[in-house]
Amino acid sequence: MPNPNITLVQGDITEQDVDAVVNAANSSLLGGGGVDGAIHRKGGSEILAECRSLRASRYGGGLPVGHAAPTTGGKLLARWVIHTVGPVWQPDEDRSALLASCHRESLRVARELGARTVAFPAISTGVFRWPVEDAARIAVGTLREEGEGFEELRFVLFDKRAYDAFAAAL
Structure with missing residues (x-):
């Protein structure tokens, strides 16, 4: 199957000119x-x-964790926000399937909305404490498997450490 167009940028997800941004809600x-x-x-x-x-x-x-729901993008450049709730990382419990489900x-x-370009943050890697290297592996793998048909799927990483982790996973 064709590999989706996955890109990386280090920056602010609120400033992305895409059809939809994903919110780690x-x-x-x-x-x-x-x-x-x-x-x-x-x-x-x-x-x-x-x-x-x-x-x-x-x-x-x-x-619920692993689900997603859309709203308007309001004053963002993006037309829509897709809210998804990531899992809290638990060292003694494999919650990888829930993180993959978010993506x-x-x-x-995004497909239901007709979005062609979608920007994702590093879901669950902040206050939910998911190790960024593992989150990157799961996120990139899920988009590679499920992201066919989009013009661009963009990971917007806030800092260099996250960018480097996602670059390595890509």
Whole structure:
């Protein structure tokens, strides 16, 4: 099968000119720290309003780990935000399938939206403590397996360490 066009940049995911950005959200969908907080701050109140609507309808108990749901991109350059909840890393429990599911489900939602270009952060590597080298291996592997048909799948890495880990996995 054709290899998807996977690219890497070191930078700010809120400044990416793509169809959709993936948000490493918390299950509340109401904003938080890291990527989640940055997307909500820069994207504005429209994103939060749609997240509240999702909570009031489909996700009353919060968005489950490994699932994904779309909202507007608000004031971002991206038309859409695809929110996904990554797993918290547990040294004594293999949660790799949940992390892979975040990427797979985000791609599914992107296809449903008609997105051709999608930017991903390093899901679960911040406050959820997933080792970045392992997260990179899982993320790159999932996009290689599931990312056919997109014009570009871009990993946007905040720092050099994450960029280097994803470059090595790629």
